[in-house]
Amino acid sequence: xxxxxxxxxxxxxxxxxxxxxxxxxxxxxxxxxxxxxxxxxxxxxxxxxxxxxxxxxxxxxxxxxxxxxxxxxxxxxxxxxxxxxxxxxxxxxxxxxxxxxxxxxxxxxxxxxxxxxxxxxxxxxxxxxxxxxxxxxxxxxxxxxxxxxxx
Numbered sequence: 001x002x003x004x005x006x007x008x009x010x011x012x013x014x015x016x017x018x019x020x021x022x023x024x025x026x027x028x029x030x031x032x033x034x035x036x037x038x039x040x041x042x043x044x045x046x047x048x049x050x051x052x053x054x055x056x057x058x059x060x061x062x063x064x065x066x067x068x069x070x071x072x073x074x075x076x077x078x079x080x081x082x083x084x085x086x087x088x089x090x091x092x093x094x095x096x097x098x099x100x101x102x103x104x105x106x107x108x109x110x111x112x113x114x115x116x117x118x119x120x121x122x123x124x125x126x127x128x129x130x131x132x133x134x135x136x137x138x139x140x141x142x143x144x145x146x147x148x149x150x151x
Contacts, residue, residue: 037118037119037122038122039094039097040094041092041093041094044093044094044097044122044125044126045093045129047093047122047123047125047126048126048129048130050126053122053123053126054123054126054127054130056120056123056127057120057123057124057125057126057127057128057130058127060116060120060123060124060127061073061124061127061128064115065124068108068109069081069082070138070140072131072134072135073128073131073134074138074139074140075139075140075143076140078108079108079109080140080143080144081139081140081141081142081143082128082131083131083132083133083134083135083139084132084139084142085132085146085147085148085149086142086143086144086145086146086147087144087145087147088104088143088144088145089104089144091145091147091148091149092149093125093126093129096125096128096129097121097122097125100112100121100124100125101113101118101121112124129149132149
């Protein structure tokens with residue numbers, strides 16, 4: 001059993017992930033977010049233009065979030081499509097950070113604040129916003145309110 005676990009740990013280490021308590025992958029915080037994490041809308045939106053932040057957000061998404069939201073963010077039976085303009089928990093970056101941090105009671109979306117730092121949560125939110133308008137996968141039917149993020 002150790003051999004399988006050891007290989008899994010080596011594979012995660014190869015892509016910069018480690019496994020924390022509870023089995024959730026951890027990703028190193030990008031240098032751009034190491035000092036301070038923006039909490040206002042303009043500061044969070046600036047993260048979408050930072051390749052290092054997006055890479056961190058993608059690594060976390062690819063390690064955990066895809067299980068519910070699909071590899072391309074297209075949505076599944078248990079989670080909404082993240083690529084369309086329909087939003088369930090609000091349509092700006094501060095709303096997205098809040099939903100990732102606190103979860104959505106009564107749904108499969110659990111709080112990520114016990115697994116990830118505020119900087120990592122902000123990076124995931126930036127990555128999710130970068131998915132807007134992309135394609136791939138089947139694309140779950142819209143849910144929530146049609147309310148495009150205004151840039």
